[in-house]
Amino acid sequence: MTDEHRDPESKKAYQSPKLSVISLRPEEAVLGHCKNASTAGPVSTSCTMVGPCMVVGS
């Protein structure tokens, strides 16, 4: 197809690439931590739970 046969209105306007910032939460994405009153992060050394956790990294 030659240029004179292309419809100029069908061309999309150029949009330059955009960078977006995505907030990552590694302490949530890595399984194994629990949420309690003092932390939402990984199980701390003070955790003495071995039985079932009621709140799984919520």
Add this chain to the structure above:
Amino acid sequence: MIAQAQQKRTTAPPAGMHRAWIRIADVSIGLHASCGEDLRLTSEMSAFRIGEAKCDIEISIAWTERLKRPIANKLFDSGAVWTMYERDHGYIIDFETPVFGLRPYKRLCVDRSFSEARLLLSRECLGELDLVHALEYPLDELLVTNWLAQGKGVEVHGCGLVDGATGGHLFVGHSGAGKSTTTMLWKSMRGAQILSDDRMILREQQNEVWMHGTPWHGEAGFAAAGKIPIDRIFVLAHGSRNEIIPLSRSQAVGELFARSFPPFHGHRPLDSTLAYLHQIVNSVPCYLFPFLPDDSAVETILNFSGQESS
């Protein structure tokens, strides 16, 4: 890429073993042990128990006197209770807690496809406990998410609910974004069935995206073994008003990835998870949903659903 039909395993355990089966997000898991008590399930997991089935994953459970840290290539340290090592033909996932000192209290030895596993419980650490749930979190969730990360699905941090009139709704969000609030609003206003208030699994089935409930609930405590197709995904955020903002596919993949649980120990499972999220957003539009924590949030979604279907 459409998910392939699952190849069910047919490996049978030795005669005389006790057996149990569970199914999470259409992933069938067979357990066997020489003692029936070792197959004890938590109350949440009991809702996912099924009858005898051909399984995608088989786990044998046994006791050993003591476990020592393995001499193996460490792949990933979660910073929580589990650490992953590489071994011949598979992986070792050790579980430790300072309660028992610097030795594993249980160990999962699994093949590279996460289809066959041997779970060893340390008698030195756990032998005196009255109640031991061998599959106790996070082992169960680790096994399933790693199996899914072979192009078979993805687990997301989100709440999934079924409204009688408008069908399935999935709201994904970080901790504190409002998942439990959302489930309570829909439960009280619409009597919605809540599949989970914290963890949902997405899988493609017959060219549709289905969301599945899981046993791993949040503060609101909802966990149900149900599933339903979805036709949109909302990303929760705190807002000064209710808004529904379309996300581009690339934005949607990024936002879903940030709210998913991909295995981080290697590039293959990460690549697979990203590819799967691409498939999902190609099928299902995603929207950012800043919302007010009151009934108006539910009305906003219902009005949006009504506009889309009209």
